[in-house]
Amino acid sequence: MPVEHYENFPVASLLVPARLRRPIEVIYRFARSADDIADEGDATPDQRLAALAAYQAELDRIASGQPPKTVLFVDLAGVIAQHALPIQLFRDLLDAFAQDVVKKRYADYPELLDYCRRSANPVGRLVLHLFGRTEPEHLEQSDCICSALQLINFWQDVAVDWQKDRVYIPQTDLPHFRISEADIAAGRWSANWAALMDFEIDRASRLMQLGAPLVHALPGRLGWEIRLTVQGGLRILERLRQVRGDVFHRRPKLGKADWLVLAVRAFRM
Structure with a gap:
């Protein structure tokens, strides 16, 4: 996915x-x-x-x-x-x-979203241009989906990114949950870390839900492609919650069994 x-x-x-x-x-x-x-x-x-x-x-x-x-x-x-x-x-x-x-750190959430605007959102906009669906509302919904996917990738890969000296979690969020970069370096899970990850998961989920109505404006094959993309992202967020954000020891990923779940949920959108 x-x-x-x-x-x-x-x-x-x-x-x-x-x-x-x-x-x-x-x-x-x-x-x-x-x-x-x-x-x-x-x-x-x-x-x-x-x-x-x-x-x-x-x-x-x-x-x-x-x-x-x-x-x-x-x-x-x-x-x-x-x-x-x-x-x-x-x-x-x-x-x-x-x-x-x-750039290896992001001061706050708006700064991170500005990065997503350039790193992820152009992808969705290019696809919509290919399909000739460039109405402002649809472009904005696509931006929400793409930014959500980028955030999900960040939360999923905290430990991987640390090895490259990158921290995408906004710097203002860490002290709010009494977390430091030393916790990331040590791969230290705690209740505070779980709370921080729940907070970031909620952000990505809200963005994805804001973008999800796009699937109803895109009939046919593209609509189904986006449905599965949305559901795949949401499924990863579920996996993150199930492990209480412990990406240090149980990095969530989708397996073959998840595809049936995604197909059923995509059909119900």
Whole structure:
């Protein structure tokens, strides 16, 4: 489900109409490869930023009508032109990935949501543009779903992110629940930690519920894709609650048995 790495993108599954599978695959390749530049391997921060700047330069060529220099961006230029996709959405993604290289903490929830606005929300907006459903209400609902998925990924991966010296839990929340970064470093679960995670889970759940009505505006295959995406995110939140936020020892993930649950719940939406 779309709650790991860059899988908060609805990769071209069988639920996506055949005519849109290749465009989605191309956009996914762009997002995944850029995310890997920022996050994978042993490159230095300067090397990562330089590689992301090269991606920005390719977007500049597309925007100015010049031919890109790499195969990925040749393909992307074709998709952007064919579907009139806003190039700013791709710039926003690159900006978020570059931010991940240099920024390791977030002061408060609004600052974290601003990161989500660039790291996750462009994905949903690009999909809606592909389907020609860009009404403001639908874009806002998509933003809620995508930001919720990003937050779920953060809460699920607290321990993983700590290994990269990243803490996405807002700094203002930690003292409120009498938690310090030393607790994260030690993988120390406590009742206070469980309360903090319940608080963050509630935030993600509220966002997801705000976005969920989007499924009724998107008939057919896309509607079902989004239904399963929403239910997958909510299911991970359930798993987080079941382990009382103990992501240090029992990182929640979905298994084969969960798919039946998701299908039933998606049908009832």
